[in-house]
Amino acid sequence: MDEVKEQPQTGQSVSEDRDLAHKVIDARRDSYEAAKRYGGYKLDRSVHDYEYELPKFQAKTFREHLLDRLTTSQDVSILDVGCGRGVALAELVRDNSGLKAAGISAQDFREEISDPQLRDSIRKVDYKTGDVQKLRSIFQGQEFDVVISDGVFFYLGDPLNALRQCYGILKPDGILFINFTGLHLPQSDVARLEKYWKDIGVEAEASIDGRTKDLVFAIQKGLIDKLPMPFKYSQRTESGMSSSMSATSSGWDYVLDESILNRSLVPRNG
Numbered sequence: 001m002d003e004v005k006e007q008p009q010t011g012q013s014v015s016e017d018r019d020l021a022h023k024v025i026d027a028r029r030d031s032y033e034a035a036k037r038y039g040g041y042k043l044d045r046s047v048h049d050y051e052y053e054l055p056k057f058q059a060k061t062f063r064e065h066l067l068d069r070l071t072t073s074q075d076v077s078i079l080d081v082g083c084g085r086g087v088a089l090a091e092l093v094r095d096n097s098g099l100k101a102a103g104i105s106a107q108d109f110r111e112e113i114s115d116p117q118l119r120d121s122i123r124k125v126d127y128k129t130g131d132v133q134k135l136r137s138i139f140q141g142q143e144f145d146v147v148i149s150d151g152v153f154f155y156l157g158d159p160l161n162a163l164r165q166c167y168g169i170l171k172p173d174g175i176l177f178i179n180f181t182g183l184h185l186p187q188s189d190v191a192r193l194e195k196y197w198k199d200i201g202v203e204a205e206a207s208i209d210g211r212t213k214d215l216v217f218a219i220q221k222g223l224i225d226k227l228p229m230p231f232k233y234s235q236r237t238e239s240g241m242s243s244s245m246s247a248t249s250s251g252w253d254y255v256l257d258e259s260i261l262n263r264s265l266v267p268r269n270g
């Protein structure tokens with residue numbers, strides 16, 4: 001399988017790159033430490049809320065894709081990144097006996113589930129506490145048919161790394177559904193981004209959330225194992241996010257990196 005060589009994240013000098021890399025690492029660590037402390041997540045969204053809020057792929061919700069796969073396979077799995085209490089996963093497991101479900105959260109919120117039936121179902125979910133930035137090592141060796149993340153990424157110090165982790169943990173043909181990415185792009189860049197991924201064999205359907213201005217997308221694992229993210233970081237000069245929306249505003253903006261978009265792709269062994 002061909003893989004694209006990674007480009008540096010910015011077109012800046014080596015020392016500026018190093019400085020930026022340190023800042024990103026600090027932001028990444030700080031956002032996780034804050035998420036572990038943060039007591040303000042009062043969300044208890046059900047699978048119906050997730051279906052409504054997350055983007056569709058090929059006109060089907062993530063749950064419809066799961067149900068399709070369950071009709072032909074015994075080994076269908078879902079991972080919820082930033083799963084909160086895990087209510088949506090507990091509902092899915094309650095309603096679909098063959099389904100394997102996993103979730104990750106910075107804190108363990110399972111005790112806050114009040115419904116006895118769902119408290120029972122959450123025991124069947126592989127619920128882990130840990131940092132999404134280390135997703136692949138936390139779920140070592142596991143791959144998922146569907147990965148979802150609702151209302152999480154705008155808390156993260158480095159959403160690009162976390163997106164790569166989420167893509168990397170998909171099975172071949174697995175699909176990631178994500179909103180609140182923390183990536184604010186102009187509408188005009190959306191089609192360019194979809195085309196960039198399509199040209200390297202990765203199907204994605206992206207849009208801009210009208211309310212948050214975040215990039216929202218569903219992406220299917222394609223010919224490439226490691227997803228190139230054609231963005232570069234730029235440090236935010238003015239506050240872009242209200243504190244009520246974010247435990248740790250990451251302080252970064254992301255723009256499409258023209259040097260990555262325009263480069264010719266070099267196969268790993270080429």
Ligand SMILES: C[S@@+](CC[C@H](N)C(=O)[O-])C[C@H]1O[C@@H](n2cnc3c(N)ncnc32)[C@H](O)[C@@H]1O
Nearest residue numbers: 032035043045082083084105106107131132150
């Ligand atoms: C606002 S809640 C969303 C819960 C759920 N997805 C929903 O929509 O109801 C944010 C979730 O993301 C988790 N989170 C935030 N930063 C994280 C990180 N760096 N690693 C893992 N989980 C994180 C929090 O612990 C919490 O479970």
